[in-house]
Amino acid sequence: MGSLTRLGMFLAEEGGEHGGGGVEAGITSGWAVENVWLILVLPFVAALLIVFLGKANEKWGHRLAIAMMGYVFFHGTWLWILTMTDGVLYEASYVIGDLGSGFAFELGWVVDGLSSMMFFVVGTVALLVYIYAVGYMKGEIRYAGFFSAISLFAGAMLVLVAAPNLVQLIIGWELVGVASYLLIGHYWEEKENSSAGMKAFYVNKVADVGLILGAIMLSASVGTFNITGILDAAEEGAGELSSVAVVGALLLFFGAMGKSAQFPLHVWLPDAMAGPTPVSALMHAATMVTAGVYLLGRMFPLYEGLAADARPWIMLIGGLTLFLTGLIALVQWDLKKILAYSTLSQLGYMVLAMGAGAYTAGLFHLFTHAFFKALLFLGAGSVIHAVHSNDMRDMGGMRKPMPITYWTFVIGSLALAGIPPLAGFFSKDEILAGLTHAEGPSTAMVLGIGIDTFFFWTAVFGAAITAFYMTRAVFLTFHGEYKGHGHPHESPASMSAPLVVLGVFSVGAGFLNVPGVFTGMTKWLEIRANEFYEFHPESLDLGVALTGLTAGVVGIAIGWWLFARDADTQAERDRLHIPGLYPLLENKYYLDDFYLAIVAFIKGPLARFIDWFNGHVIDAVINGAGLVGVWLGRAVYGVDQKGIDAAVNGLAGAAGASGAVFRRAQTGRVQQYAAAFILGVVVLVISFVFVL
């Protein structure tokens, strides 16, 4: 049986006040936590300065970006070390505007276990990606602009992560979106790329409706945008919040589904591959896609308590995502797309864990995944850089010319496949274990089976799929014969060094949380201003661990059996020609077509109808009224000028002259209109007087 960890044991009794005063073994003041604004501001400084450097930016742009991110890395690591040693809890907010009725817009930062973990992850991965990009992007168009946009990207993510209130979270959230638009569409000369950027931005914008409405609903019910304040209210459970908590929480989750690319809003992420590979690495590892999971973590006390009924839906979406998107990865030829679909699948795991109430498990997987997924993407980029193609049919045999890339890629793949003692094994095991220990609404029975049990086996099956497609990718890319043209060689040190560093993390990160041995991650992530329960095992559950491991080994074995034996012909029989299923997967369940049809309808018939309505219905009324006014004015004018005997003449003249209406001198016409309207006003005044 699992145990309930009462977080309050770690925090002092009154820990719940903003600023987190009174945390026992904690740091609540000091230079490091009081100056987190540096982390938030410096990336933006870099982004701006690069734009204004002018001609010098080709030489200095990347250095500036790396210097600023270097500082973020340093400060973030410092905070993480403080968290690991003493525990940190700090919150600062500065009012940027009062809206009235007690609502104030604020900017600030929160330093607690969750945010300092994110500072560390974002700082580390971003710095490595920047360094890698110096080599990768060399000679590419808009080299400096790339570093400006990627600084904006990381900066926005940091603003999001640090947010002490929902408004700042939204600011960071949407800035991440716009930065992704810039980066994915970096090569915007091709329509395909700009469309991919637009799609990412747009799908996220749709999801943001949920985030914004959810934020409004929760904030308006509590009377503050402050997250700690909202979670405090959730803890007390009384008042208006309790009636909207579940709906509000689901709306926030809808927002999270956009950024964290959950089914059926995942469609933007595979297309996001149009951006340069370093962008993919950053986006899939530390920034952007982690935002949704982070949001669930940040608001976890709400999902755990008052909005617990939202959790089964979160599990459902997470479970669907991990399974459905994993299947698509099986039929991909593009190396980056395999990794993209694997990211989707892994995000499904994280969301599933959050839905099951396994807070640490979900975030721990975010942590380990950040390292090995960044590693895999940068490794893929290294290969792509060498062969100038994304297609695995142009690769093969790359292990010989690119040994560093090969070995680090294998480490990343094994970590992703969940093979011990690499990082992915521990975090995935934690999720599986979390599912076996789920409680409350997360164990609801549907069709005679508990959803926790059902999704446990889904996750196990997903693990086997993961292991299989990663094995396929490794063999098609690195083994067998080289099928491309040109002479690939190992990438320069600026690219391979980040691979090695990430490789080390991918090996070691898992040991931060081994149930029953060392549960540091659990303890650190629970350093929060709000109390909550979460479900996690006290000791390593051997049964669960072996089940997960078996799934991974089976996946690898099948992959080995299919692709390792005769590497030369592997391309021929890679197609899993399962009638019905294969086209379904290749067309990504036809979701893109479905969405495109909706967009085409809105942009086409619907918009055209509105435009027609505007010109031919509303304007017809207006113009008709104008025409009547003209006739009226003409008639009055005629009566006035020529007397009644000339009325017939006047009318005839009016009919004849109506063709000349718009060719008349301007002043004359205005007088006519004015005459008509003054007449109208007189009529109105008279009727007004009569009415009174």
Place this chain on the structure above:
Amino acid sequence: MDFWDDGLGLSLTIFVPLIGALLVGFTSKKNEEPAKWLSLLTALVTLGITIAAALAFDYDAAASFQFGTDLEWIPGIDASYQIGIDGISLPMLVLSAFVTVLAIIYSWNHWDEPKNPKAFLILILVLAAGMNGTFVALDLILFFIFFEVVLLPMYFMIGIWGDTSEKKIPVFNRVTEMRLYASIKFFVFTFFGSAFMLLGFLALYFNSDPATFSIPDLIEQAPALGALPFAGWIFAGLALGFAVKVPMWPLHTWLPDAHTAAPTVGSVLLAAILLKLGSYGFIRIAIPVLPEQAKLWAPAIAVLSVIGIIYGSLACLAQQDMKRLIAFSSVGHMGFVMLGISTMTDIGINASIIGMVAHGVITGLLFFLAGSMHHRYHTRDMERLGGNLALMPRLGWILSFTAMASLGLPGLAGFWGEFGSMLAAYNPLEGLDEGLFRGAMVTAAIGTVLTAGYLLWMLQKVNLGKPSAEWEGHEFHDADGFEMAAWVPLLISIVALGVYPKLVFGATTPAVTELVAKAFGG
């Protein structure tokens, strides 16, 4: 005597542009330099006065009218020269003077046919006097005069400097120049609304005791006025006048035509300031004088607002003409402003004011950009444009940035108004139908998605991609010094308001809170 005493300083915001216009009239028509410099100087002095007012303003007393005066003017009808500003009018006044300066700077070397800079500059200055006057007027007759004064310069701007392309006009069934159709439609439509507004003013005057046109006095008499049996119709009259100007759906159809036909600077001033006269009228006059009736009509206003948001955004998606797209976007954006007002809460009205300011700087800039692009490509057809970012990187990036601001990107000016309006619609004034307003909130939120849709689509059409064969090999001049001088201040304002909305809220929040408390109690 102190500069601000007896309304001297504020009066100057009206009379400096008028005197400037007069002086420009005496300059030579052949040498345009004196006219330009004189106009710029006039506008800068006016801006200086408004900034000085903002600095001297007592923000602790932002709810009361400051720097004002009340002089006898037309004793026969008790009309007086009563002026003053509070926290609500202050940002609008500064915005008005600010955009006027930029319009003149931009005009420096951008004259639409038939040029004649002297006449055009006079019109800008007269327009400025009318706009500033509307924002400082505290007497209904004075307000009405300024409200109408702005019509004439704009009418001439559109009618003389406007788009000469010809189009078949429905119902009239004849082909006519766009500038003529648009200018007349603009004038008559607004005048039509104003007639009802004037009726409302007269009704207020005749039913007040003692009879007065003074807005503060009428607000004091609000309970008695509200008890009139036909008070609801008085509000409707006022609302009709203001709604045409905003414009609210379905009274908006003058706007796309006027904007599309107007010369660049005309569009800028129209979008940035003139539209706000309507929404400002709601906040300044209609709601505080007749609060109960405002509450009665609030659901209708809310419904029309969200129809405007959705309708305007959808209409944008159907446009080929870039300028017409931007014009239609105003219908949607002003829908958010009116949604905020319709909630009758401090949050909503506050949001609507910052929404007005933000729309002023953002859409003003978009019209500048559209004008400059037309200047270079001689077309606004988005099917023909493309690759602008490659041809003119500076202009292209500014366009991208401004489009992002226009779609309400958080961290830039446009976000606060949209977010605040939706927040307010979640909890409208007590007694208003919560279900209806929450429905409006959700609809408005869907509107933000459509807004993002047409702006991103426009960017892709116009900015991204490779330049088509039509433009390849052409040498285009990227944004020049005058353009940058006009645009950079707007860019800075967009960021500054986005990062520090207190620039507006600092003045408006106390004033709006007081206004709402006075109108609806609590």
